[in-house]
Amino acid sequence: MFATLSDRLADTFKNLRGKGRLSEADIDATAREIRIALLEADVALPVVKEFTRAVKERARGAEVSGALNPAQQVVKIVNEELVAILGGETRRLRYAKSGPTVILLAGLQGAGKTTLAAKLAKWLKDQGKSPVLVACDLQRPNAVQQLQVNGERVGVPVFAPEPGNGTGDPVAVATASLEHARRTLHDVVIVDTAGRLGVDAEMMQQAADIRDAVRPDEVLFVVDAMIGQDAVSTAQAFLDGVGFDGVVLTKLDGDARGGAALSIRGITDRPVMFASSGEKMTDFDVFHPDRMASRILD
Numbered sequence: 025m026f027a028t029l030s031d032r033l034a035d036t037f038k039n040l041r042g043k044g045r046l047s048e049a050d051i052d053a054t055a056r057e058i059r060i061a062l063l064e065a066d067v068a069l070p071v072v073k074e075f076t077r078a079v080k081e082r083a084r085g086a087e088v089s090g091a092l093n094p095a096q097q098v099v100k101i102v103n104e105e106l107v108a109i110l111g112g113e114t115r116r117l118r119y120a121k122s123g124p125t126v127i128l129l130a131g132l133q134g135a136g137k138t139t140l141a142a143k144l145a146k147w148l149k150d151q152g153k154s155p156v157l158v159a160c161d162l163q164r165p166n167a168v169q170q171l172q173v174n175g176e177r178v179g180v181p182v183f184a185p186e187p188g189n190g191t192g193d194p195v196a197v198a199t200a201s202l203e204h205a206r207r208t209l210h211d212v213v214i215v216d217t218a219g220r221l222g223v224d225a226e227m228m229q230q231a232a233d234i235r236d237a238v239r240p241d242e243v244l245f246v247v248d249a250m251i252g253q254d255a256v257s258t259a260q261a262f263l264d265g266v267g268f269d270g271v272v273l274t275k276l277d278g279d280a281r282g283g284a285a286l287s288i289r290g291i292t293d294r295p296v297m298f299a300s301s302g303e304k305m306t307d308f309d310v311f312h313p314d315r316m317a318s319r320i321l322d
């Protein structure tokens with residue numbers, strides 16, 4: 025395993041102990057360790073560079089004061105910068121002012137969209153909302169059924185094309201779901217879209233067509249935290265092809281260090297809003313930048 029950022033910094037700081045302030049050489053040594061650790065955690069190079077620059081600047085200007093020794097001071101700066109780049113406070117969902125709130129989920133096949141759709145529905149239901157799930161992934165065999173099974177697990181109804189109509193038009197299904205939600209007094213509509221194993225133009229166009237038809241209040245890009253450096257190119261492709269307002273990181277129960285979170289935020293400037301961390305419907309929470317910062321550091 026790679027050394028963690030905290031380990032690396034601790035090693036560097038052994039040589040700093042007892043010094044009153046950070047010299048330029050100390051700052052350079054620290055920056056080097058941060059750079060290596062972040063690259064090892066699969067953070068995209070431009071984000072690493074910008075982050076390291078920001079930490080160096082603050083470390084240079086920092087007063088070495090009071091209770092903290094220089095080493096602690098740098099850890100504090102790194103932590104604060106991580107939290108800042110990850111978005112500071114958690115961004116909340118935006119609800120429609122009138123009519124049902126529409127949340128569109130987009131992402132690659134296998135990212136965890138269908139699972140996430142049900143988790144999000146449960147989370148909303150627990151907050152007193154009345155969500156409905158909409159099956160617009162008509163590409164992947166069993167996706168509709170999987171959504172129905174998950175919907176049942178969380179007690180949320182699923183709006184889907186009639187059985188046997190597997191080649192249905194997802195745009196028509198999405199459009200009809202809004203009318204259905206209004207009629208049945210559901211106040212949040214969660215639309216699950218088709219993904220492919222890799223980014224392709226047809227998939228993007230379909231998601232964009234659904235977006236244009238339902239005019240979502242939030243488009244959430246769902247991404248597997250384990251895909252490392254690929255997170256950046258995938259996020260960029262979805263940003264260009266569909267556009268999105270926020271990010272959901274999935275599979276955080278794996279050993280991904282969180283590099284994807286930092287990269288996506290740094291490159292797309294869209295906040296990570298939710299975190300999915302397991303196969304159970306309760307393995308879901310709003311994203312906490314401070315927790316992710318600790319994960320990246322430790």
Ligand code: GDP
Nearest residue numbers: 133134135136137138139274275300301302303
């Ligand atoms: P979709 O193709 O994007 O709809 O992805 P699915 O929801 O079908 O998920 C793909 C696989 O990942 C399934 O086997 C899920 O059970 C699994 N999965 C989804 N979310 C998580 C998660 O947070 N943690 C883990 N460990 N597995 C997950």
